[in-house]
Amino acid sequence: MTRSHPSAAPASAATDPTSLHPSRQAAVEADACDPLASLREAFDLTAGLIYLDGNSLGVLPRATAGRIEQVVREEWGRGLITSWNAAGWMDLSRRIGDGIGRLIGAGPGEVRVADSTSVNLFKVLAAALAMVKAEAGPERRRIVSERSNFPTDLYIADTLARTAGFELVLVDSADALSAALDERLAVLMLTQVNYRTGALHDMAALTAAAHAAGGLAIWDLAHSAGALPVDLNGADADFAVGCGYKYLNGGPGAPAFVWAHARSLDRMDARDIRQPLAGWIGHAAPFRFTPDYQPARGMDRFQCGTPPVLSMAALECGVDTLSAAEPLGGMPALRRKSLALTEAFIAGVDARLSAHGVQVATPRAHDARGSQVSLTVPEGGYAIVQALIARGVIGDFRAGDPARGEPDLMRFGFTPLYLRQGDVWDAVDRLVHVMDSGEWRSERFQRQSAVT
Numbered sequence: 001m002t003r004s005h006p007s008a009a010p011a012s013a014a015t016d017p018t019s020l021h022p023s024r025q026a027a028v029e030a031d032a033c034d035p036l037a038s039l040r041e042a043f044d045l046t047a048g049l050i051y052l053d054g055n056s057l058g059v060l061p062r063a064t065a066g067r068i069e070q071v072v073r074e075e076w077g078r079g080l081i082t083s084w085n086a087a088g089w090m091d092l093s094r095r096i097g098d099g100i101g102r103l104i105g106a107g108p109g110e111v112r113v114a115d116s117t118s119v120n121l122f123k124v125l126a127a128a129l130a131m132v133k134a135e136a137g138p139e140r141r142r143i144v145s146e147r148s149n150f151p152t153d154l155y156i157a158d159t160l161a162r163t164a165g166f167e168l169v170l171v172d173s174a175d176a177l178s179a180a181l182d183e184r185l186a187v188l189m190l191t192q193v194n195y196r197t198g199a200l201h202d203m204a205a206l207t208a209a210a211h212a213a214g215g216l217a218i219w220d221l222a223h224s225a226g227a228l229p230v231d232l233n234g235a236d237a238d239f240a241v242g243c244g245y246k247y248l249n250g251g252p253g254a255p256a257f258v259w260a261h262a263r264s265l266d267r268m269d270a271r272d273i274r275q276p277l278a279g280w281i282g283h284a285a286p287f288r289f290t291p292d293y294q295p296a297r298g299m300d301r302f303q304c305g306t307p308p309v310l311s312m313a314a315l316e317c318g319v320d321t322l323s324a325a326e327p328l329g330g331m332p333a334l335r336r337k338s339l340a341l342t343e344a345f346i347a348g349v350d351a352r353l354s355a356h357g358v359q360v361a362t363p364r365a366h367d368a369r370g371s372q373v374s375l376t377v378p379e380g381g382y383a384i385v386q387a388l389i390a391r392g393v394i395g396d397f398r399a400g401d402p403a404r405g406e407p408d409l410m411r412f413g414f415t416p417l418y419l420r421q422g423d424v425w426d427a428v429d430r431l432v433h434v435m436d437s438g439e440w441r442s443e444r445f446q447r448q449s450a451v452t
């Protein structure tokens, strides 16, 4: 691997200048030494297209279409209702949950796949608030989160706070976050990796701070599960939720996952606290059809209605693409590659795009970022992203709120399962071309679609 050319990165950059490959050839040679290179073969990738949006919708695994066809034609078509037992449909939530659990530091049986991230957050936050109310009394009334958290998390928390008699407190900085963890804290609710900037929280430290204040900690792993090693039990978190269609490659609208610490389940049992969406699949004995609700033991209580079997089958194929990395070093090895990719991208932007006013908005310290890099540009960036997509590099755009001092961002996600250093080189190269040529100014790149 030739990675010795330190020339072009500006001296001010904290990024290691040796991460800049001196040529496309050098980047491609680095890929030839990549011990994870074979994982790419599991994906149905479009030739020539560089996909840097796996943080929003993961790419299609090669196995998925065949597996869905098998579930439809054989399990549903021939097996019909007997497949609930014979094909293990009823075990899917737990089985896929165990695969996800290995990525996020959860033990066997501790994760269930169900519903959406928003719905799972509603369940665990409501349960956590009921626990605080029962154990701590009425003076702990605050749900603390960040104003920059993903909106659906804030909408769910705000609405629950209103109906359950709590108060949602939103902070704007790390200092304000620490200051908000006091004797009024009921629940600290954070997303580990920020969806806009890619900034990464220290889950163990913040969970410890929430506990020291007497509150609970709920983590949203939407941009961390499958993107970096997560250790929920090691961090001693209380509850967690996460997304199936981002780094887990489960397909559009894939079901989400939910985790609770064993201690949280014991506390719910001790006070007879339920998660609020008490559907029949979360009942202790669904097929006894009793008129009264009796929550299942363990994590099954977090299921609600009938599992979406076709979507679950697709999600299982997605999780398998990550399980395939286990013999090659698993999430720690994927994390090393992810950091090498984002490091090379940042170095390329510093060296070749800073003259165009393009700046890196993502923290540069390795322990402070996830697997995405967000860029700012004085012109905003929407049309630049569109022009880049026309050049075969898919990223996305998130408008900022000027009232909150938020810049517009161009987001680029780096999925280590299928991206290569050569792709990073080409992506920077094509962005340089879009900027040098000014082709993004063309009318056709200015039109906004419904999904950005």
Ligand SMILES: *Cc1c(COP(=O)(O)O)cnc(C)c1O
Pocket: 116, 117, 118, 119, 150, 152, 153, 191, 195, 220, 222, 223, 243, 256
């Ligand atoms: C993507 C994402 C979600 C998505 O929620 P859905 O219910 O699947 O639409 C929720 N929270 C965060 C932090 C996300 O990044």
